[in-house]
Every structure is written in C-alpha cells, then in structure tokens.
Amino acid sequence: KLHPTSLNFLGLFSLPERALLLVLVLVFLQGSVLPLGAASSPDVSHQDKTDNHKVEAQGHNYTKKAFPVLSIDYHYIQTPFEISLWVLLASLMKLGFHLIPRLSSIVPESCLLIVVGLLVGGLIKLAGEQVPPVMNTRLFFLCLLPPIILDAGYFLPIRPFMENLGTILMFAVVGTLWNAFFIGGLLYAVCQIQPDNPSSLHQIELLPCLLFGSIISAVDPVAVLAVFEEIHINELLHILVFGESLLNDAVTVVLYHLFEEYSGIGTVSVLDGFLGVISFLVVALGGVLVGAIYGILAAFTSRFTSHTRVIEPLFVFVYSYMAYLSAEMFHLSGIMALIACGAVMRPYVEANISHKSHTTIKYFLKMWSSVSETLIFIFLGVATVDGPHNWNWTFVTVTVILCLVARVIGVVGLTYVINKFRIVKLTTKDQFIVAYGGLRGAIAFSLGFLLDPAHFAMREMFLTAIITVIFFTVFVQGMTIKPLVELLAVKKKQEAKRSINEEIHTQFLDHLLTGIEDICGHYGHHHWKDKLNRFNKKYVKKCLIAGERSKEPQLIAFYHKMEMKQAIELVESGGGVKLPAAMPSTVSMQNIQPKKPPPALPPERALPQLSKGREEEIRKILRSNLQRTRQRLRSYNRHTLVADPYEDGLNDFLIKKQKIIELEKKITEMNNYLTVPSAPPDSPTITRARLASDPQAYSVKPTSDSVPTIQVDLASPQSPDSVNLMDEFRNARQPEQDEDRGLMMKPPSEAKGPKRPEDAEGAKDQQRLMRCLSDPGPSADEDEDEPFLP
Amino acid sequence: MKISPAHIIRLYDRFEFLDKEGSGQLRLEDFAEVKELAMNPIGDRIIGAFFSPGQETVDFPSFVRILAHFRPTDKNRAKDSTQPEPVNSRTSKLKFAFQLYDQDRDGKISRAELLQVLREMLGMQVTEEQLESIADRAIQEADLDRDDAISFEEFRKSLEKVNIEHKMSIRFLR
Numbered sequence: 027k028l029h030p031t032s033l034n035f036l037g038l039f040s041l042p043e044r045a046l047l048l049v050l051v052l053v054f055l056q057g058s059v060l061p062l063g064a065a066s067s068p069d070v071s072h073q074d075k076t077d078n079h080k081v082e083a084q085g086h087n088y089t090k091k092a093f094p095v096l097s098i099d100y101h102y103i104q105t106p107f108e109i110s111l112w113v114l115l116a117s118l119m120k121l122g123f124h125l126i127p128r129l130s131s132i133v134p135e136s137c138l139l140i141v142v143g144l145l146v147g148g149l150i151k152l153a154g155e156q157v158p159p160v161m162n163t164r165l166f167f168l169c170l171l172p173p174i175i176l177d178a179g180y181f182l183p184i185r186p187f188m189e190n191l192g193t194i195l196m197f198a199v200v201g202t203l204w205n206a207f208f209i210g211g212l213l214y215a216v217c218q219i220q221p222d223n224p225s226s227l228h229q230i231e232l233l234p235c236l237l238f239g240s241i242i243s244a245v246d247p248v249a250v251l252a253v254f255e256e257i258h259i260n261e262l263l264h265i266l267v268f269g270e271s272l273l274n275d276a277v278t279v280v281l282y283h284l285f286e287e288y289s290g291i292g293t294v295s296v297l298d299g300f301l302g303v304i305s306f307l308v309v310a311l312g313g314v315l316v317g318a319i320y321g322i323l324a325a326f327t328s329r330f331t332s333h334t335r336v337i338e339p340l341f342v343f344v345y346s347y348m349a350y351l352s353a354e355m356f357h358l359s360g361i362m363a364l365i366a367c368g369a370v371m372r373p374y375v376e377a378n379i380s381h382k383s384h385t386t387i388k389y390f391l392k393m394w395s396s397v398s399e400t401l402i403f404i405f406l407g408v409a410t411v412d413g414p415h416n417w418n419w420t421f422v423t424v425t426v427i428l429c430l431v432a433r434v435i436g437v438v439g440l441t442y443v444i445n446k447f448r449i450v451k452l453t454t455k456d457q458f459i460v461a462y463g464g465l466r467g468a469i470a471f472s473l474g475f476l477l478d479p480a481h482f483a484m485r486e487m488f489l490t491a492i493i494t495v496i497f498f499t500v501f502v503q504g505m506t507i508k509p510l511v512e513l514l515a516v517k518k519k520q521e522a523k524r525s526i527n528e529e530i531h532t533q534f535l536d537h538l539l540t541g542i543e544d545i546c547g548h549y550g551h552h553h554w555k556d557k558l559n560r561f562n563k564k565y566v567k568k569c570l571i572a573g574e575r576s577k578e579p580q581l582i583a584f585y586h587k588m589e590m591k592q593a594i595e596l597v598e599s600g601g602g603v604k605l606p607a608a609m610p611s612t613v614s615m616q617n618i619q620p621k622k623p624p625p626a627l628p629p630e631r632a633l634p635q636l637s638k639g640r641e642e643e644i645r646k647i648l649r650s651n652l653q654r655t656r657q658r659l660r661s662y663n664r665h666t667l668v669a670d671p672y673e674d675g676l677n678d679f680l681i682k683k684q685k686i687i688e689l690e691k692k693i694t695e696m697n698n699y700l701t702v703p704s705a706p707p708d709s710p711t712i713t714r715a716r717l718a719s720d721p722q723a724y725s726v727k728p729t730s731d732s733v734p735t736i737q738v739d740l741a742s743p744q745s746p747d748s749v750n751l752m753d754e755f756r757n758a759r760q761p762e763q764d765e766d767r768g769l770m771m772k773p774p775s776e777a778k779g780p781k782r783p784e785d786a787e788g789a790k791d792q793q794r795l796m797r798c799l800s801d802p803g804p805s806a807d808e809d810e811d812e813p814f815l816p
Numbered sequence: 817m818k819i820s821p822a823h824i825i826r827l828y829d830r831f832e833f834l835d836k837e838g839s840g841q842l843r844l845e846d847f848a849e850v851k852e853l854a855m856n857p858i859g860d861r862i863i864g865a866f867f868s869p870g871q872e873t874v875d876f877p878s879f880v881r882i883l884a885h886f887r888p889t890d891k892n893r894a895k896d897s898t899q900p901e902p903v904n905s906r907t908s909k910l911k912f913a914f915q916l917y918d919q920d921r922d923g924k925i926s927r928a929e930l931l932q933v934l935r936e937m938l939g940m941q942v943t944e945e946q947l948e949s950i951a952d953r954a955i956q957e958a959d960l961d962r963d964d965a966i967s968f969e970e971f972r973k974s975l976e977k978v979n980i981e982h983k984m985s986i987r988f989l990r
Contacts, residue, residue: 189982447987449888449981449982449985449987450888450979450981450982520977525957525958525974526950526953526954526957527954527957527958527974527975528974528975528977528978530930530933530934530937530950530954531913531971531974531975531978532978532983533937534858534913534916534917534933534937535913535983535984537856537857537858537937538858538862538913538916538984539886539983539984539986540852540856541852541853541856541858541859541862542862542883542886542986543986544850544852544853544856545830545834545847545850545853545862545883546827546830546883546986547830547833548986550986550987551987553852560855578941579938579941579942581934581937581938581950582938582941582942582946582950585946585950585953
C-alpha cells in the first residue's frame with residue numbers, strides 16, 4: 027500500500043534537482059532499453075520472421091494458436107526507434123543542463139555532452155551489451171555534419187568575413203600545413219629515437235605520421251562553434267577562428283587523401299607534391315563553385331515560389347544538401363560548397379521568400395544544428411568508451427604537447443607576417459585567443475576512424491591519441507577560455523543593434539572611400555566591392571529576385587526590416603497598451619461610412635472629445651466585425667498557411683505605391699481629421715482596439731461594403747511605427763470606390779503627413795508579422811541586420 | 817605624419833597624371849576626368865572637399881593633405897595632448913566625413929542636408945516620402961539634444977560601433 031508520505035521525499039529536493047533526477051531516471055531507462063534492442067541482432071529476428079511465415083503458411087494444419095491480442099514486435103521499428111531515442115536523449119540532456127543554473131556557466135555544453143556520452147556508453151557496456159557503433163563515419167559526414175555547417179554558412183556574417191579573408195586564408199591554409207608537417211615530422215622523429223624496448227613506435231613510418239599530423243592539425247568548426255558561442259567574443263576574433271575552421275577543410279581533405287594514398291607505397295615524389303598543390307586548388311575552388319551554382323539555382327527557384335509559400339524552406343535545405351553531396355561525390359570540399367551555397371543564396375532568397383519562411387528556415391537550421399552538435403558530442407563520448415584503444419604514453423603525450431606548441435608557433439609566426447598587410451593589426455591578446463581557440467573535434471576523430479585497419483596497423487593508437495587531444499582541447503581549453511577571456515579583458519561582442527544612422531553613414535563612407543581610391547588611382551578593396559555591387563544590382567538581382575524588390579535599394583530594405591522589427595516589438599510589448607512613456611499614444615480611428623458625407627470638422631486637427639454616442643457606435647462596429655472575422659477563419663486547409671493576402675500582395679503593393687499617394691491626396695481633400703486623445707489604458711476603446719489588432723481576429727476578405735470597418739491606428743507623432751490594420755490597402759486596391767470611403771484620421775503632427783505611404787508600407791509589413799508573432803529564439807539577430815551585400 | 821617618400825612619389829605621379837595641362841595645379845575639370853567618380857553618387861562632394869573654400873585649384877601639398885586623412889591610424893601613438901591631433905586619427909577622419917555632409921559648415925547636419933545626401937545616394941529609386949521618413953528616423957535616433965540636427969558629437973556617437981580606423985583607411989597610403 028503506497029503511503030502518501032513515502033512519495034513526499036521528492037519534496038525535499040528543489041526544482042532543478044528534481045529535474046535532474048528526472049533526467050537521470052530517463053537516462054537509465056534509455057540505457058536499459060538500448061541493450062534490449064542491441065541484444066537481439068537483426069538477422070536473428072529476420073530468421074524468426076521467415077520461420078514464422080513458413081509456419082503460418084503451412085500453418086493451418088498445425089495447432090491453432092490463440093489469437094495474439096497484444097504482442098511486441100520490436101524489430102519492426104528498431105532502427106527508427108533507436109535513432110529517435112538518441113535524439114531524445116540528446117535533447118533532454120540539453121534541457122537538463124540549462125535547468126541546473128550554475129553548471130552551464132562554468133562548464134561549456136560540449137564537455138557536459140561528452141561526459142553524458144561517456145556515461146551512456148559506460149552504462150551500455152556495464153549492461154554487457156555491444157555498444158552500438160554510433161560513430162559511423164558515413165553517418166557523421168552525411169547526416170550530422172551538414173546541418174551545422176549549413177547553419178554556419180547561411181548566417182555567416184559576410185562583411186567581416188570578406189574583410190578578413192586574407193588573414194583567414196593564411197591561417198587556414200598555411201597554418202594547417204604548418205601544423206600538419208610540424209606535428210607529423212616531429213612525431214616521426216620522436217618515434218625513431220625511442221629506445222627499442224617494448225614500444226612498437228619504431229615501425230611507424232614517416233608517411234603515416236604525416237597522415238596523422240594532417241588529421242590532428244585541423245581546427246574543428248563544430249567544437250569552435252560550441253565553445254565560442256558561449257563566450258561572446260568580439261566579432262573579429264570569432265570570424266578569424268571560425269573562418270579558419272571552415273576553410274581548412276580543403277587542406278585537410280587534400281592532405282588526408284594524399285598521405286593515405288601513398289602511405290602504402292611509402293614515398294611521395296615531388297610530382298605528387300605538385301599534384302597535391304593543384305589538387306588543393308581544385309578541391310577548394312571546385313567546392314566553392316559547386317556551392318555557388320547550387321546557390322544560384324536555389325535563388326532562382328525562390329523567385330517563383332510566391333504561390334507555394336509552404337515549401338519555400340524546403341528548397342533552401344534541399345539545394346544546400348545537394349551541393350554538399352555533389353561536392354563530396356567529386357571529393358571536393360563539401361564544407362566549402364555548403365558555405366558558398368548558403369552565403370550566395372541568402373541575399374536573394376531572403377528578398378523573395380515570405381517572412382514566415384524566413385523564420386522557418388532560421389528555426390529549422392538552428393534546431394537541426396543544435397541536435398546534430400549535441401549528438402556528435404554524445405557519440406564522441408560513447409565511441410570513447412567503445413574503443414578500441416591502444417594507449418601509448420609517449421605517443422599520446424608527445425602528440426598533445428606538439429599540438430599546442432605547433433599551434434602557438436604557427437599563430438605567432440603567421441601573425442607577424444599578416445600584420446604587415448593588415449590595416450588593423452592583431453594584438454598579442456588576439457593572437458593568444460586565436461591560438462587558444464584552436465580546438466579539435468569530431469571531424470578529426472571521424473577521419474581517424476575512416477582509416478583502413480589493414481593498411482594502418484597503428485590505427486588504434488592513432489585513435490586513442492586523437493581522442494585524447496580532442497578531450498584535452500575541449501575540456502581544458504574549452505573550460506578555461508571563458509575565464510581567460512575575462513581575465514585578459516578581451517573585447518566582447520557588442521550588442522549590435524544596427525541603427526539607421528550607422529547604415530546610412532557606412533554606405534556614405536563606402537562611396538567616399540571608393541571615390542578616394544579612384545582619385546588615387548588605386549584599385550583597392552572598395553573599388554572592387556563597388557564594382558561587384560554594381561554588377562549585382564544591374565544584372566544579378568534582376569534575374570534572381572522576383573518582382574519589384576529587385577530594384578529596392580539596400581538602404582530601403584534595411585529600413586523596412588528595422589521598421590518591421592520595431593513593429594514586432596511593439597506588438598509583443600503588450601499590444602500597444604503599455605507604450606513606453608516617451609511615446610504618447612494617439613489612437614486615430616478611421617470610420618468608413620458608405621454613402622454618407624463625412625461630418626465636417628475644422629481641419630486644424632483640434633482634439634475634440636468623442637461623443638458618447640459615437641463611442642457606442644464604434645464599439646458596436648468593432649464587435650460585429652470581430653464576430654464576422656472569427657467565423658471566417660473557421661475552415662482552413664492543413665496545408666495552407668493562414669491566408670495572408672497582403673503578404674503576397676507586397677509586390678503588387680509596391681507597384682501601387684503611386685496609386686496610394688494619389689489616393690491619399692484625394693482623401694486629404696475631403697478629409698476629416700478627428701483625433702482622439704490618448705485614452706487611459708483600460709478604456710473600452712483601447713481594449714477594443716487591442717482586440718481588433720489581435721492577430722486571430724484578422725480578417726481576410728474585406729470586400730463587403732456594408733460593414734463599416736474600423737481601422738485602429740496606434741501611432742506616435744515621433745516614430746513612424748504604426749499598427750495600421752487593413753484599410754489603407756483596401757483603399758489602394760479599390761481606388762474607384764474611395765470617394766465614398768472617407769475619412770482618414772491622422773495624428774496631429776504634421777511630420778506624419780508625408781509618412782503616410784511609408785506607414786502604409788510599414789503597416790503592411792506589420793500585418794504580415796502579426797501572424798508570425800514573436801521570435802524568441804536563438805540570438806544573432808544582428809546577422810539579419812546585415813545588408814544584402816557588403 | 818610621416819608618409820614614406822615612396823608613397824609621396826606615387827602620389828605625385830598620380831597628381832601629374834591627373835593634371836592634364838601640366839600647370840602644377842588641379843582644377844575641377846581634372847577631377848571630373850576620373851571616370852569612376854562620375855558614377856559615384858557623392859562624387860561631387862568628394863571633389864569639392866579637395867578645394868578649400870574660395871579656391872579654384874588644388875596644389876600638390878593640399879592634395880596630399882586631404883589624402884593624408886586616409887592613412888591607416890597609428891594605434892600605438894601616445895596620447896599626447898600637447899600635440900595637435902594627427903590628421904589620420906579617428907577624430908580627424910570623422911571630422912572629414914562630417915564636413916562632407918555639412919556643406920554649409922555650420923557645425924551641424926541639418927535635416928535638409930541629410931535629405932540631400934540621401935537623395936544623392938538613393939537617387940531615383942525611392943520616393944520623396946520614403947527619403948523624408950528615413951531622414952526623420954535618422955535624426956530622431958541620433959539627435960540627443962533635440963535640436964533637429966546632428967552635431968559632430970552626435971555623429972561621432974552614432975558611429976562608435978563602426979571601426980572607422982579600418983573603414984576609412986587606404987593601405988596604399990601607409
């Protein structure tokens with residue numbers, strides 16, 4: 027008999043500890059289920075099945091078994107089930123870490139995940155079962171890595187990347203080469219000088235050593251991302267280390283294949299070396315080319331998706347993935363292809379797709395990359411437990427030391443050379459962070475795993491050393507980098523909310539510098555950037571961007587984005603009821619009364635009080651309107667998005683800009699400026715207004731003339747934010763009916779006058795957004811503030 | 817301010833190239849010869865910056881003096897307040913840019929001046945209303961003392977996150 031108090035012991039624990047307990051229990055459960063799955067091997071089950079079938083086929087002569095009411099058929103669902111279990115485990119772990127408050131600030135997530143992997147692996151081993159071979163190289167390279175890289179590439183901040191491209195390439199190419207040869211060569215030397223007793227190190231030849239060096243020398247993007255994301259370092263350093271980790275893939279690929287091919291033979295001739303250099307160029311540039319082609323294809327496709335908004339994100343994902351696979355097919359650098367594809371397609375795709383698709387893409391990418399990253403680290407832990415290991419003290423410790431030393435020397439040496447060419451030099455602090463941030467990760471492990479045991483007898487030793495280096499860099503360097511950053515007072519990432527001023531002045535300065543360069547006759551950075559921009563504007567944008575937006579200048583696009591963002595914030599902050607004190611709210615109402623001459627009021631926009639009768643009328647109108655719209659939204663198809671006519675009409679709208687202006691001129695003539703003073707927050711007017719601006723109540727088809735509709739315009743005289751609801755557009759679309767439609771009431775400041783078309787636009791954008799609601803997701807909003815092209 | 821002799825020679829070669837008449841002075845027409853400047857939206861302003869008010873020609877020292885603004889900043893320069901601000905410091909660069917906006921030299925960028933710049937940069941692609949709303953927004957953001965114009969300090973503040981030393985430097989002139 028369960029006594030109630032026996033369960034009360036849970037009350038002793040606080041909430042996070044309870045959560046942790048829950049998580050641990052789940053881990054144990056999963057740990058026990060997995061061996062269950064692993065226990066019965068697939069072919070046995072298959073055999074059983076065929077036996078059963080045979081039995082059943084001959085069956086009816088045999089004794090009739092009782093009809094199975096409930097049976098378990100694990101093998102039917104085994105593989106997807108296990109995959110889902112792993113993903114679930116990964117996600118729950120992530121949840122769990124963030125519930126424990128202090129832990130996640132001391133220990134980077136990657137370390138915790140590796141530990142979890144170790145635990146799970148250990149559990150499985152304890153249960154006596156075969157650890158599932160999770161760190162399958164194909165799984166890693168084809169499923170786990172692409173989402174992370176795509177996420178990085180799509181949101182790559184292009185401007186700092188391009189500005190520092192020379193530096194990044196130097197670190198990536200020359201730095202990795204240096205690392206590989208230094209480590210490989212010195213390891214070989216160390217192995218050779220080993221006294222002959224128990225070690226088998228003598229047998230390792232030069233080429234395998236160099237191969238090992240090339241595997242271990244590459245800085246890993248996954249690990250760098252995982253750690254650097256948490257320390258919020260300044261943009262320059264972030265892009266340097268991160269860019270290096272992405273671009274060194276080409277070098278790694280070439281070196282790996284080169285040494286692997288020739289390890290069997292034992293020598294590499296000069297010709298092979300030369301071919302290697304050519305191969306490097308082919309791999310790198312080929313990868314970028316493949317990526318760019320797919321990127322352009324994706325951009326072009328997105329031009330036509332205005333009628334099928336639902337599958338827009340799919341194109342982005344599929345084209346990128348195909349770019350990756352195509353590059354891998356030719357042994358080109360898949361990572362560079364993916365980065366190129368994402369970076370190339372982004373400006374054009376974003377101009378073409380709906381806001382919701384944009385949000386979808388962002389969220390899916392972040393979600394997949396997050397899950398992938400988590401899984402990778404967990405699998406690393408599991409694979410560590412699995413082994414096979416061959417621990418050799420000398421080899422491992424020498425490797426670790428050499429990695430560190432090589433990295434430091436490499437960075438210092440390269441910076442010395444690079445600083446001669448840089449305008450803004452890299453300081454010692456910067457160099458330290460770059461050197462310290464050279465983390466190794468799962469790519470190195472997978473490459474090691476890929477080695478053929480037949481050719482490489484010392485594969486296990488290599489793997490052990492690789493894992494040790496990974497653990498060292500991730501744990502030691504990963505954990506200490508945050509305090510070191512604080513200690514050294516390295517500049518942190520600035521919360522970049524790009525202001526319109528920055529944007530205007532930056533463009534101005536771009537033009538200025540281009541002009542100065544032209545005067546000097548110096549074809550520098552700005553000159554080529556300007557040429558590229560011009561080319562882009564003249565030809566490329568026309569091809570790849572649908573409709574009117576192809577002509578939209580960068581500044582305007584940026585301005586619109588800003589306005590939309592502010593509008594979202596306005597809606598989020600309580601629907602406008604709690605407007606910040608600096609902005610007095612004036613609620614202007616548009617009352618459309620068909621076929622009734624508007625009551626005359628003095629045009630100086632005095633502030634009359636609304637008569638009680640009028641208020642009642644307005645309330646009635648709002649109420650009836652709401653009911654109507656609610657009914658209209660009842661039926662919808664699962665596959666269509668909530669109808670967004672204004673979204674699709676963006677292009678039409680832009681085309682009809684002129685019409686709106688003309689229209690408004692007409693309206694102003696018969697205009698009636700009725701303004702309502704800012705009502706106290708709980709007045710029924712504002713409550714109704716809030717309801718009217720409720721996205722759920724949004725009406726689709728405002729064609730009925732007989733229903734007077736109220737447009738609630740929360741506006742402030744100082745900011746152009748206005749939450750216009752509907753009817754500006756309706757007016758725009760039905761210009762012939764505007765004579766009767768009447769009144770447009772504006773807030774009293776005259777600065778608002780010329781803003782009306784802009785309001786209309788802003789409002790229109792805001793309507794799109796009001797459906798999308800808020801975006802409380804991952805950070806990096808400043809990525810989106812980047813202009814289309816640098 | 818130490819431009820290396822090699823650079824000075826390069827600049828002088830360029831000066832001579834631009835000076836089609838060989839008069840030792842550059843005139844407006846010489847600048848207009850530079851093709852790319854014609855396509856530059858603010859090309860006229862830039863050319864105007866070379867000519868001191870009232871002057872109609874630019875001699876070589878003035879030419880160099882203006883271009884010296886774009887030398888990369890020497891970060892390690894000791895902050896010596898007795899010495900005048902070097903011409904390529906961040907402040908000087910910003911002042912140069914500011915003066916390009918502020919054509920009437922009253923120390924403020926008025927709304928009209930900002931509108932003018934926007935009109936030049938965005939050209940025919942936008943409506944007047946859009947320009948005005950952008951200008952209004954920009955002033956509203958930057959204008960801290962509410963005088964409806966952007967002073968140099970406000971200008972400087974709005975650009976504090978931008979890496980001016982990098983952005984306004986040409987490596988050529990090191």
